[in-house]
Amino acid sequence: MFDFANTYARLPERFYARVAPTPVKSPRVVKVNQALAELLGADPSELSSARGAEVLAGNVVPAGAASLALAYAGHQFGGFVPQLGDGRAILLGEVVGRDGRRRDVQLKGAGRTPFSRRGDGRAAIGPVLREYIVSEAMAALGVPTTRSLAAVTTGEPVFRDRALPGAVLTRVAASHIRVGTFEFFAARADLPGLASLASYALSRHYPEAAGTGNDALALLERVIDAQAALVARWLGVGFVHGVMNTDNTTISGETIDYGPCAFLDEFDPAKKFSSIDLQGRYAFAAQPRIAQWNLARLAEALLPLLAAEQEAAVRLATERLDGFATRFAAEYVRVLRAKLGLLREGDDDRVLAEDLLARLAEHGVDYTVFFRRLCAA
DSSP: OOOBOOOGGGSOGGGEEEOOOOOOSOOEEEEEOHHHHHHTTOOHHHHTSHHHHHHHHTSSOOTTOOOEEEOOOEEETTEEESOOOOSSEEEEEEEEOTTSOEEEEEEETOOOOTTOTTOOSOEEHHHHHHHHHHHHHHHHTTOOBOEEEEEEEEEEEEESSSEEEEEEEEEEESOOOBHHHHHHHHHTTOHHHHHHHHHHHHHHHOGGGTTSSOHHHHHHHHHHHHHHHHHHHHHHTTEEOSOOOGGGOBSSOOBOOOSSOEEOSBOOTTOOOOTTOTTOTTOGGGHHHHHHHHHHHHHHHHHHHHOSSHHHHHHHHHHHHHTHHHHHHHHHHHHHHHHHTOOSOOTTHHHHHHHHHHHHHHHTOBHHHHHHHHHHO
């Protein structure tokens, strides 16, 4: 079903917990992403079968699976939590697709893990379908994102404010390494673990940057570039992530964890979609600033690896972080130029675009509909 080629499982045991998914009562396939299955070298009809449902729900662990819950920490709404980890997700393993790219295959909602705390490790059908639909929409829009391979129901209820049908999402990602993964080791002053993680992440995601003699600095530079480009694309399609915590910020530059997220209707820079985000920390227009803030937390975690002397390490990190605004601005004006249909670059392109956005906000114009009608015109 999957031809696993696992590498993360070869890292030291403190990087994860080995745990099997918790079996469910009566799994049933709701949807299999046929094109993605074929890209991974899997047979869509096999995944859609009764046995496929057993694997996708976690009742059967396929041969070669790693079956790991990953350890990480994170800043959540600005407050640091030293241990989070996969509380309801289990990494089945890694698959090298027909395009030669390595991807994680993860079951989300597969039961309790050592990182679950008081959670039940389960997911309800509503959030599973939302993540399936929105992540695949983002992929179709050309925005770097995790993907959804399948959704299955479990035949068991989950209890939130009321009983809801349970479900499991099979999520596919370039990896599940986050800024919070680095924070996990930094918080424990685990320099060997931090160095191993930096070298692994660089070789996995940015192999062309390896070999400089400073893996941590090369990684920081590449992640800054990737996040600047990602957030520019978010703003281009009117996407509001909703919960841009450091544990939701990937090293690969993919969008991850579609919780309280949405696309703008009326253009409003202050729009937010999390009911607990009372101050608008993760509002639409705040996303570039928060991305830079999250990257600063990555830089802090990497400081011991950047240079032997702290002053030199801080200088290197600050120089790279200061470049984020320029990098983001260049990416964003490129996105806006394409949306406006400007075939040649002009010095006043950004001024033109910002004037337009100000008018859209003033009049509450539907963001997507406006640009669709502009295309038609």
